[in-house]
Amino acid sequence: MNAIRKIGNLFSLFRQAFGEYAWSIALMAALNFLSGLLEGIGVTAIIPLFSFIGGATKANDTISLAIAELFRFLHLPYTAKFLLFFMVALFLSKAVFLFFSQQITAKIMADFEERTRSMLLRITFAARWPFLSSQKVGHLDQMLTTEVVASSSILYYLSGAALVSANLIIYSILVLNISTIIALLAFISGACIFFVFLPLLTKTKIVSIDMVRENKRLAHFANEHTIGAKTIKAMHLENQTLERGVTLLSLMRGLYLKTAFLRNISASLLHLASVFFVIGLFAFLYKTSAFEFASFAVVVYALNKVITNVQYAQNHAHTISSQIPYLQSVLSYRKEAETAAERDAGVLPFAFGKELLFRDVDFTYQRGEPALSSILLSIKKGEMVGLIGPSGSGKTTIVDLLLRLIEPEKGEIVLDGTPISHVRLKDWRARVGYMSQDVFLLNDTIENNIRFYSASVTKSDIENAAHAANILAFIQSLPDGFKTMVGERGVFLSVGQRQRIALSRVLARKPDVLILDEATSSLDTESETLIHESIERLHGEVTLIVIAHRLSTIMNADKVFVLEKGKIVEEGKPGVLLKQEDSRFAKFYKQQS
Numbered sequence: 001m002n003a004i005r006k007i008g009n010l011f012s013l014f015r016q017a018f019g020e021y022a023w024s025i026a027l028m029a030a031l032n033f034l035s036g037l038l039e040g041i042g043v044t045a046i047i048p049l050f051s052f053i054g055g056a057t058k059a060n061d062t063i064s065l066a067i068a069e070l071f072r073f074l075h076l077p078y079t080a081k082f083l084l085f086f087m088v089a090l091f092l093s094k095a096v097f098l099f100f101s102q103q104i105t106a107k108i109m110a111d112f113e114e115r116t117r118s119m120l121l122r123i124t125f126a127a128r129w130p131f132l133s134s135q136k137v138g139h140l141d142q143m144l145t146t147e148v149v150a151s152s153s154i155l156y157y158l159s160g161a162a163l164v165s166a167n168l169i170i171y172s173i174l175v176l177n178i179s180t181i182i183a184l185l186a187f188i189s190g191a192c193i194f195f196v197f198l199p200l201l202t203k204t205k206i207v208s209i210d211m212v213r214e215n216k217r218l219a220h221f222a223n224e225h226t227i228g229a230k231t232i233k234a235m236h237l238e239n240q241t242l243e244r245g246v247t248l249l250s251l252m253r254g255l256y257l258k259t260a261f262l263r264n265i266s267a268s269l270l271h272l273a274s275v276f277f278v279i280g281l282f283a284f285l286y287k288t289s290a291f292e293f294a295s296f297a298v299v300v301y302a303l304n305k306v307i308t309n310v311q312y313a314q315n316h317a318h319t320i321s322s323q324i325p326y327l328q329s330v331l332s333y334r335k336e337a338e339t340a341a342e343r344d345a346g347v348l349p350f351a352f353g354k355e356l357l358f359r360d361v362d363f364t365y366q367r368g369e370p371a372l373s374s375i376l377l378s379i380k381k382g383e384m385v386g387l388i389g390p391s392g393s394g395k396t397t398i399v400d401l402l403l404r405l406i407e408p409e410k411g412e413i414v415l416d417g418t419p420i421s422h423v424r425l426k427d428w429r430a431r432v433g434y435m436s437q438d439v440f441l442l443n444d445t446i447e448n449n450i451r452f453y454s455a456s457v458t459k460s461d462i463e464n465a466a467h468a469a470n471i472l473a474f475i476q477s478l479p480d481g482f483k484t485m486v487g488e489r490g491v492f493l494s495v496g497q498r499q500r501i502a503l504s505r506v507l508a509r510k511p512d513v514l515i516l517d518e519a520t521s522s523l524d525t526e527s528e529t530l531i532h533e534s535i536e537r538l539h540g541e542v543t544l545i546v547i548a549h550r551l552s553t554i555m556n557a558d559k560v561f562v563l564e565k566g567k568i569v570e571e572g573k574p575g576v577l578l579k580q581e582d583s584r585f586a587k588f589y590k591q592q593s
């Protein structure tokens with residue numbers, strides 16, 4: 001019962017993963033089956049051939065009679081020579097069928113890999129931010145490389161399984177054609193062996209689940225530590241890091257050995273079982289049979305084939321069992337990512353005429369205390385608004401709500417009276433620019449980093465934006481100008497230069513609203529002044545929402561909001577708040593000067 005349920009589960013898993021290739025798989029299986037069939041008939045033709053050569057009595061088993069009948073039907077002389085041609089033709093066609101079936105397998109695998117990879121990329125980029133932010137670095141990489149390849153190799157082994165089953169059936173028929181008893185014995189032993197070895201297959205799968213997990217951990221380890229390499233070097237922690245990596249590797253080694261042991265023990269046991277079976281059979285035949293030589297040779301050949309194919313089947317089953325967890329991992333990620341798909345219910349275009357308003361907004365992250373509660377804030381078009389407050393007070397959470405990366409748990413955010421969720425997400429994100437402290441640069445040219453996939457951004461937009469971000473003179477001073485490569489994550493540039501390039505990127509898209517989250521916090525005064533000047537130039541043209549630790553950055557703001565523990569505790573014009581001795585703003589100011 002259990003075995004049947006397992007097979008059922010397996011079937012539904014394969015249908016889910018490979019369902020769209022059902023017809024190609026059927027064709028592949030049919031071709032494999034045909035090639036097995038042709039080989040089987042070719043081999044059987046040995047019986048009449050031998051009886052011709054030996055001049056013995058005419059073979060009178062079913063297949064030999066059928067071949068004789070076929071020759072009569074085709075009006076071909078039933079002679080040794082023509083029988084030989086017939087066999088050659090059979091083996092040749094078998095080779096042709098096998099070639100086509102292998103080509104089809106390769107095509108299905110290539111299609112599967114391409115489609116699965118593009119599906120993985122698509123659903124990943126389409127997922128909501130909270131889902132994406134919880135993904136570990138290296139896992140997607142691991143899925144795209146190892147897991148997809150392991151999954152598609154299942155197709156290869158399934159194709160092999162079609163050939164193996166065809167061979168098994170054909171050779172069993174061959175044996176059956178000559179001796180019912182031997183066929184029955186072989187079938188019963190085969191079935192017993194299958195059930196005896198089933199637990200080993202299950203064990204293989206369990207070990208393989210651990211292997212999938214460890215592979216992911218290794219990818220995560222490598223990626224995480226590549227990103228953090230500078231810190232590791234600077235702290236001289238190479239050895240400790242290595243030690244952790246090596247622990248992982250030795251764990252993987254153990255798992256590999258376990259899988260190999262299970263596979264090898266199965267193969268050896270099977271081998272032993274076959275030897276006993278063949279010896280038993282010989283003893284049986286020796287006592288009871290009165291076979292003619294030709295039939296006897298074919299039975300031995302066919303039995304040998306049956307056993308070899310059972311061994312193949314066993315080996316394939318082990319490999320498939322060990323690859324299934326990779327496929328399951330891909331499918332379960334697909335399910336999670338699809339459930340986490342970002343949905344856009346917005347149908348309205350972005351139109352900002354007057355005011356952007358937070359109405360009583362609450363937000364709590366999955367674990368922990370409310371990050372924001374009862375937030376009321378109003379931002380008028382063209383204003384520059386400052387958000388200040390201690391670390392962890394909820395400033396970035398407000399930004400993420402504005403970027404629609406997360407949604408309010410209670411209350412709403414409205415733009416000129418329209419809930420922002422009614423605005424098309426694509427339009428929203430095109431109109432709302434964002435820049436944070438951790439700049440993301442591609443290992444590409446400065447120009448491509450500013451254009452950043454936006455086909456609508458022209459060369460002059462790029463130059464104007466670079467000018468507005470106070471980086472044009474620097475870029476022009478470089479030998480390769482805008483064509484200068486920035487290095488991996490921008491390492492060829494200083495942090496201040498990277499930030500001004502990131503600012504140019506946002507400005508080149510000419511946003512209506514620009515959000516700067518601690519954009520200048522890590523800069524020296526000179527770099528900050530440069531960005532400051534750019535912001536000042538935008539003041540009045542673009543609605544600015546600026547988060548800054550340094551109050552100097554927002555002294556020119558039209559309004560500041562002071563946040564504390566997720567609540568707005570103060571708001572007003574910086575100059576006015578500064579004059580009120582007991583205001584929090586004034587206290588912050590004193591602390592900083």
Ligand SMILES: Nc1ncnc2c1ncn2[C@@H]1O[C@H](COP(=O)(O)OP(=O)(O)OP(=O)(O)O)[C@@H](O)[C@H]1O
Pocket residue numbers: 365366367368371389390391392393394395396397398
């Ligand atoms: N992804 C998250 N999951 C769980 N809690 C989070 C998450 N992001 C932020 N928090 C928590 O929410 C609160 C507000 O965080 P937020 O990042 O908005 O603060 P912040 O004002 O921007 O701080 P900082 O000035 O240090 O950047 C903090 O207590 C933080 O621990």
Ligand SMILES: [Mg+2]
Pocket residue numbers: 395396397517
């Ligand atoms: Mg923050």
